[in-house]
Structures are given as C-alpha cells and as structure tokens.
Amino acid sequence: xxxxxxVHPRELLSAYLDGELADLERAGVEAHVAECSSCRGLxxxxxxxxxxxxxxxxxxxxxxxxxxxxxxxxxGGAAKAPPPRHRIGYYRLGxxxxxxxxxxxxxxxxxxxxxxPLSSPVTRSAAPDxxxxxDRAKVEKEPVAQPAxxxxxxxxxxxxxxxxIGDESQPKRNAAPSAMGRKMMERAARPSETPAPVIVGxxxxxxxxxxxxxxxxxxFAAPSAxxxxxxxxxGVAEAGGARQDVAEERKGAxxxxxxxxxAALRSAAVGRPGQVLLFLYTTYRVSVHQDGTVALSSEGYxxxxxxxxxxxxxxxxxxxxxxxxxxxxxxxPSPERRGAAVVRLLEPExxxxxxxxxxxxxxxxxxxxxxxxxxxxxxLRDRYLPLMESxxxxxPRIVHSP
Amino acid sequence: MLWRMGRGSKVDPGxxxxxxxxxxxxxxxxxxxIERATGGDREAFDLLVERxxxxxxxxxxxxxxxxxxxxxxxxEVFFAAFQGLAGYRGEAKFSTWLxxxxxxxxxxxxxxxxxxxxxxxxNLEDGNDRLEAGPEAAAAWVLxxxxxxxxxxxxxxxxxRLAACLSRxxxxxxxxxxxxxxDARSYEEIAALAGLAxxxxxxxxxxxxxxxxxxxxxxxx
Numbered sequence: 140x141x142x143x144x145x146v147h148p149r150e151l152l153s154a155y156l157d158g159e160l161a162d163l164e165r166a167g168v169e170a171h172v173a174e175c176s177s178c179r180g181l182x183x184x185x186x187x188x189x190x191x192x193x194x195x196x197x198x199x200x201x202x203x204x205x206x207x208x209x210x211x212x213x214x215g216g217a218a219k220a221p222p223p224r225h226r227i228g229y230y231r232l233g234x235x236x237x238x239x240x241x242x243x244x245x246x247x248x249x250x251x252x253x254x255x256p257l258s259s260p261v262t263r264s265a266a267p268d269x270x271x272x273x274d275r276a277k278v279e280k281e282p283v284a285q286p287a288x289x290x291x292x293x294x295x296x297x298x299x300x301x302x303x304i305g306d307e308s309q310p311k312r313n314a315a316p317s318a319m320g321r322k323m324m325e326r327a328a329r330p331s332e333t334p335a336p337v338i339v340g341x342x343x344x345x346x347x348x349x350x351x352x353x354x355x356x357x358x359f360a361a362p363s364a365x366x367x368x369x370x371x372x373x374g375v376a377e378a379g380g381a382r383q384d385v386a387e388e389r390k391g392a393x394x395x396x397x398x399x400x401x402a403a404l405r406s407a408a409v410g411r412p413g414q415v416l417l418f419l420y421t422t423y424r425v426s427v428h429q430d431g432t433v434a435l436s437s438e439g440y441x442x443x444x445x446x447x448x449x450x451x452x453x454x455x456x457x458x459x460x461x462x463x464x465x466x467x468x469x470x471x472p473s474p475e476r477r478g479a480a481v482v483r484l485l486e487p488e489x490x491x492x493x494x495x496x497x498x499x500x501x502x503x504x505x506x507x508x509x510x511x512x513x514x515x516x517x518x519l520r521d522r523y524l525p526l527m528e529s530x531x532x533x534x535p536r537i538v539h540s541p
Numbered sequence: 542m543l544w545r546m547g548r549g550s551k552v553d554p555g556x557x558x559x560x561x562x563x564x565x566x567x568x569x570x571x572x573x574x575i576e577r578a579t580g581g582d583r584e585a586f587d588l589l590v591e592r593x594x595x596x597x598x599x600x601x602x603x604x605x606x607x608x609x610x611x612x613x614x615x616x617e618v619f620f621a622a623f624q625g626l627a628g629y630r631g632e633a634k635f636s637t638w639l640x641x642x643x644x645x646x647x648x649x650x651x652x653x654x655x656x657x658x659x660x661x662x663x664n665l666e667d668g669n670d671r672l673e674a675g676p677e678a679a680a681a682w683v684l685x686x687x688x689x690x691x692x693x694x695x696x697x698x699x700x701x702r703l704a705a706c707l708s709r710x711x712x713x714x715x716x717x718x719x720x721x722x723x724d725a726r727s728y729e730e731i732a733a734l735a736g737l738a739x740x741x742x743x744x745x746x747x748x749x750x751x752x753x754x755x756x757x758x759x760x761x762x
Binding site: 149150152153154157159181184185187188189191192193194195196197198200201204205207208209211212213216521536 | 591598707709
C-alpha cells in the first residue's frame with residue numbers, strides 16, 4: 140500500500156466489498172481505506188449501486204411467454220417465437236388496428252358519397268425509394284419496373300381534388316439515385332444543418348408485422364421507386380430550396396398514395412397528407428413522416444427508412460392519430476427535458492417552413508408528447524433502429540440510451 | 542460500513558447436476574409435480590413453469606436486459622429443463638437447478654452475441670481502457686470524483702440512472718455484476734458458471750463497477 144502504484148487499488152476495493160480477499164490483502168485495503176477518503180467514497184458508491192441493483196425489479200413476465208413455452212415443448216423445440224422485431228405489444232397492434240378500421244370505415248363512408256368506385260389496384264415495384272450507397276450498384280444493375288396500369292380516371296380526379304394526388308407532370312424518381320439523390324448524399328457528408336434524412340431503406344416484406352389490421356390484408360404490392368418516402372426525405376433534407384423540395388415531397392407522397400388501392404389509401408389518410416412529427420432531442424432528432432418514413436439525424440449520421448409494402452406502418456399511423464387528437468401548444472416550445480424530446484407536429488405548410496428554418500412548428504402538449512415519444516421509442520427499438528443499422532451502419536450510441 | 546461477505550459454497554457448473562447440501566431437498570409441492578412431469582405429464586410441468594417462471598424470467602432479463610432475447614432464452618431454459626428432468630437427481634432444489642440452467646443459457650446467449658455487443662459498446666470499453674492505462678490515471682479519475690458523486694443523487698434518480706447504465710454496460714461485465722450483486726454468487730461460482738478464471742472475474746467486476754459508477758455519475762467515459 141505504500142507503493143505509489145497501489146494508490147486507490149480499485150480492483151482490491153471491489154473484491155474487498157465482496158468479501159473475496161485473503162486476510163493479508165484485506166488488512167492492507169482496510170489500512171488504506173482508513174486514510175483515503177476517495178476510496179471510502181468509491182466503496183460507498185459500489186455498495187449503493189449494489190443495493191439499488193438488488194432492488195430493481197425485472198419487467199413483468201410477458202403474457203404470451205407461457206404459451207410460447209408450452210408450444211416449444213409441445214413441438215419438441217421446433218417452434219420458435221417470431222423474430223424480435225415482429226414482436227410488438229399485441230395491445231398496441233390491437234389499438235392501431237381498431238383505429239385503422241374505424242378511420243377506414245369513416246373515410247369509406249365519406250368517399251362513397253363523392254367518388255366512383257376504384258378500379259383494380261395497380262402493380263407496383265418493391266424497390267426502395269432511395270437507396271443506400273452500397274445498394275446503388277445493385278439497383279442500377281436491376282432496373283425496377285414502373286407502375287404501368289393507371290387508376291380509374293374519375294377516382295384519380297377525385298383523389299387529386301382531395302389533395303392525395305400530385306401533378307402527374309412531375310417527373311417520377313427512379314430507383315437509381317437521381318441528381319437530387321446524389322446532392323442529398325453530398326449534403327449528408329457535411330455537418331448537419333438540417334434534420335436531413337439521406338438514406339432511405341425499407342423493411343423487407345418478410346419483416347412485416349405478425350398481426351396486421353384487416354385493412355392491410357389485401358395483396359398489395361410494394362410502392363414504386365420514387366414514391367413518398369424518398370420525397371419526404373428529400374423535402375427535409377434540402378434546406379436551401381426548402382419550399383420547392385417540400386412541395387416535391389408532398390407531390391411524391393401524393394403520387395405514392397395515387398398508386399395505392401383504395402383500402403391502403405384510407406389507412407394512410409389519417410390526418411393531413413404531408414404531416415411530419417418531429418422529435419427533437421439534445422443531440423439528435425427523429426422525424427416521422429406520414430407516408431411511413433422514419434428518419435434519424437445526428438451529427439455525422441443520417442438515415443431514413445420505411446417499412447416495406449404499400450400501406451403505412453399502422454404504428455406510425457397511430458402516432459399521427461394520437462398527435463391529431465392531442466391539441467396544440469401553439470408557438471410555445473415545450474421546455475426541453477433531460478433525455479426526453481420536444482415533440483412537434485408539422486403541418487404540410489410548416490413542414491416547408493421548418494425545413495427552411497423559418498418556423499418553429501407547433502409543439503404538442505407535454506403529456507401527449509411523452510405518450511407519443513414512448514411509442515416512438517418502442518418502435519425505434521423494435522423495428523426501425525435495427526433496420527437503420529442494417530442499412531446505414533451503426534446508429535450512434537446516444538440514440539440507444541433512454 | 543457494512544461490507545458484503547462472499548459465500549464460500551462450491552458450484553457444479555453442469556446444468557443437470559445439483560449441489561448437494563442439507564437444504565437441497567426438493568421444495569415442498571415441487572416433488573410430486575416433478576415426479577408426474579418426469580413421467581410425461583405435461584400438465585404437471587406446466588404447473589412447474591407457472592411456479593418458477595417469474596424467477597427464471599427475472600434472472601435471465603437481468604443478465605440480458607433485452608426483452609425479446611430474454612423471451613427466447615427463457616423458452617430454451619424450460620425446454621431444456623423438460624428434456625433434462627430425467628437427469629434431475631433431486632440433490633438440489635428444483636429452483637436452484639432451474640436457476641443454474643437459466644444462468645448458463647443466458648451466458649451462452651451472450652457468447653453468441655458477444656461480438657455484436659462488443660461493437661455496440663466499443664466506446665464505453667475504450668473509455669475504460671483508458672483507466673487501464675495506469676494506476677495514476679485511475680487515481681486521477683477517482684480523485685476527480687471524490688468523495689462520491691453518487692451521493693448527491695436522489696434514490697429514484699440513482700435507480701433510473703443505474704438501470705440505464707446497466708443496459709449500456711458490455712454484456713459480459715453486466716453478467717458478472719448481476720451474478721454478484723443480485724444473485725450474491727461467490728467469485729468461484731461466477732467463474733464456474735461463466736467459464737472464466739477467478740482473476741478475470743475479480744478484474745471484470747472491478748472494471749464493471751468503475752464503469753457503472755462513472756456512467757451513473759454522468760461523467761464521460
């Protein structure tokens with residue numbers, strides 16, 4: 140203990156705490172601790188942490204675990220529970236499904252009064268809207284078929300009137316990165332000045348939720364290249380020409396909607412098209428777009444992903460349902476809480492302003508914001524962060540922390 | 542100060558073997574169920590699952606701190622128990638036997654995910670490696686935090702931070718810390734369960750505690 144190298148012998152202190160030292164070592168530690176306030180503090184902290192850890196309760200046993208155990212035993216170990224990312228709370232799925240069904244029925248009733256019936260669904264490609272750099276070559280080698288069958292003209296007109304369909308004269312984006320896509324990636328390489336989601340991937344078909352609302356049960360094909368999620372990403376990414384880009388984003392989202400069958404369109408039509416939910420944390424931000432795109436942006440990392448398939452992730456839809464019914468705290472930003480986000484709902488117009496740095500957006504009341512943020516965190520953890528990691532590389536550690 | 546004293550009991554790392562102690566008779570009520578389950582009575586085994594699931598779940602979750610992984614491992618535990626019932630000799634409590642399977646399976650699961658975990662927590666480990674740079678560096682850190690940055694925290698805040706920081710610890714560190722602080726296992730038991738040298742258990746525990754304290758105190762690793 141007299142050697143300078145033995146000052147604050149933390150390994151011995153730890154073992155001393157556990158009663159795992161021989162007599163001689165223990166005597167040495169006790170002599171040191173008697174004179175060293177730092178080591179006494181360290182021991183106090185070790186002990187406090189151990190005591191607290193003992194008191195910490197594990198989360199409740201999942202309700203379906205018993206049945207999974209029975210199934211596994213009953214099948215001789217062959218049965219395997221669904222992969223983790225498929226498993227989200229069934230009650231949440233139920234809520235999302237119920238909300239989707241109610242909204243679908245409501246929209247259906249409304250549409251019946253104003254629009255002729257839709258024609259058969261169009262065929263869509265399964266290519267991602269925008270692609271990860273590493274996927275670029277692959278996509279370039281494998282050009283993606285574009286939708287060929289037009290929707291019923293009357294229906295298209297009706298949808299355009301309702302604001303779901305954009306101008307057909309707008310050029311469609313290709314699966315291969317456009318000049319704008321490349322520009323976005325260049326911007327991403329620079330220090331972040333916007334919430335720019337740059338890379339868009341999609342959850343594969345096989346990663347769909349186990350339980351899906353009835354409105355998604357139709358055999359829809361995946362969205363085409365150049366649909367809403369890429370446009371949404373572009374709209375947020377392009378800070379300089381924000382208005383034009385966000386207009387493009389809305390048109391892109393509308394194009395995607397235009398190519399969806401009726402039921403899928405209804406499921407996505409919660410709230411106003413083009414709405415964005417922004418979750419502003421101290422060191423990063425997450426934007427959730429109504430077309431189902433989820434984008435993460437922090438220093439040196441940007442990524443946007445979307446669940447595969449033509450319909451919007453029902454859990455994303457439920458976030459907008461909650462946000463729409465939450466009320467607003469207009470013009471008064473919520474106080475930032477340590478480890479929690481300011482939750483902001485951007486309407487289509489303010490989304491453009493937000494991207495241009497001109498408007499603060501409209502913050503949700505703290506209670507609703509927290510409820511929505513908790514749902515978002517679950518979604519990120521179970522579904523979107525793993526997808527981002529697979530598409531854009533490791534997500535910064537701070538995002539994983541509560 | 543009241544120091545925790547380690548237990549000196551021996552451990553048999555084998556999943557199916559129980560530790561023979563005077564208190565090792567099967568728990569009241571479990572005995573008949575085990576007999577019936579060994580004879581193929583699935584209903585009896587379901588009752589055993591019902592009795593022991595909460596504790597098995599808790600120990601697995603504390604080691605893995607990941608809900609879905611824990612669900613997978615707990616299923617494996619009971620499946621292994623069902624298959625191994627014939628080998629259960631009744632020398633240890635059924636709960637002890639089951640607990641050992643749970644710990645072993647959870648640690649095996651960590652082994653499979655070790656590389657991924659290491660990548661995920663590289664920064665934190667690197668930070669602690671700095672502490673390993675030399676005793677002076679360690680001493681400087683300890684002095685910087687003196688006497689105890691944790692003492693300024695309220696219990697609830699400490700609990701919340703500790704839970705968050707435990708999740709961020711390298712899984713292998715968290716496992717030994719959990720076995721020691723929550724399960725109150727001796728270093729020898731931990732070494733046997735985790736397949737580590739005794740010295741590794743000791744150094745890993747110390748590193749885990751220092752890293753945890755650093756994290757809870759809100760200091761940069």
